[in-house]
Amino acid sequence: xxxxxxxxxxMTDLTEIEETNxxxxxxTKTNKERKISSQxxxxxxxLKKTPKVISLVKQWNPSIQLIAFKLLxxxxxxxxxxxxxxSLKKNQAxxxxxxxxxxxxxxxxxxxxxxxxxxxxxxxxxxIADLIFEKVRKND
Numbered sequence: 001x002x003x004x005x006x007x008x009x010x011m012t013d014l015t016e017i018e019e020t021n022x023x024x025x026x027x028t029k030t031n032k033e034r035k036i037s038s039q040x041x042x043x044x045x046x047l048k049k050t051p052k053v054i055s056l057v058k059q060w061n062p063s064i065q066l067i068a069f070k071l072l073x074x075x076x077x078x079x080x081x082x083x084x085x086x087s088l089k090k091n092q093a094x095x096x097x098x099x100x101x102x103x104x105x106x107x108x109x110x111x112x113x114x115x116x117x118x119x120x121x122x123x124x125x126x127x128i129a130d131l132i133f134e135k136v137r138k139n140d
Contacts, residue, residue, distance in 0.1 A: 006047035013040035058092040065136055068093035073101045077112075084114050095135055097128065 010029045020026060026046060057066050068091055070084045084098035099111035111128050113120040113135065120135075122128040 004050055004053055007050050009046040009048045011043055011045045014042050014044065015040070017044055052091075054091045054093070065139055066091065066093040066095075067132060067136070068096040070096055070098045071101060072098075075100060081112070081114065081119065084112075085116070088114060088116065094139065095132070097132065 010026055011031055012026065012029075016026070017023070027048075054066070054068055057064060068087055070080075070087050072080055072083060075083075080098050080100055084096045087093070088096040094115065096114050097111055098114055099109065103110040108123060109125045109128060111122050113122065113128075113131050115135075120131055122131045
């Protein structure tokens with residue numbers, strides 16, 4: 001869901017940026033006000049943060065089994081678990097799959113499925129899928 005973390009707000013060329021003394025003025029504009037020039041060599045895109053969808057899931061359906069995912073880069077196992085468990089609690093997820101991008105390759109994918117107290121290790125994508133399936137089916 002990382003693709004939904006931000007949404008486009010306003011796009012302009014460098015000319016408008018250079019002419020504006022206060023960039024915060026551009027945060028109130030929309031592109032409905034004028035056409036974006038296709039002649040400019042560079043465009044600047046302003047994005048705004050959107051609500052995290054995962055934080056709303058349990059509000060929409062409190063009885064749903066929610067599996068969250070947390071991908072970090074080059075962190076210790078302890079930090080990965082700490083961040084993942086924090087996200088697990090914050091989003092009221094039943095499980096969270098925590099993994100580190102540096103531990104993922106074409107044939108290996110080290111990951112941990114965590115709940116509030118336990119952790120389960122998987123080392124391939126197939127093992128990850130089987131582990132999630134097993135836990136979801138067990139809680140059904």
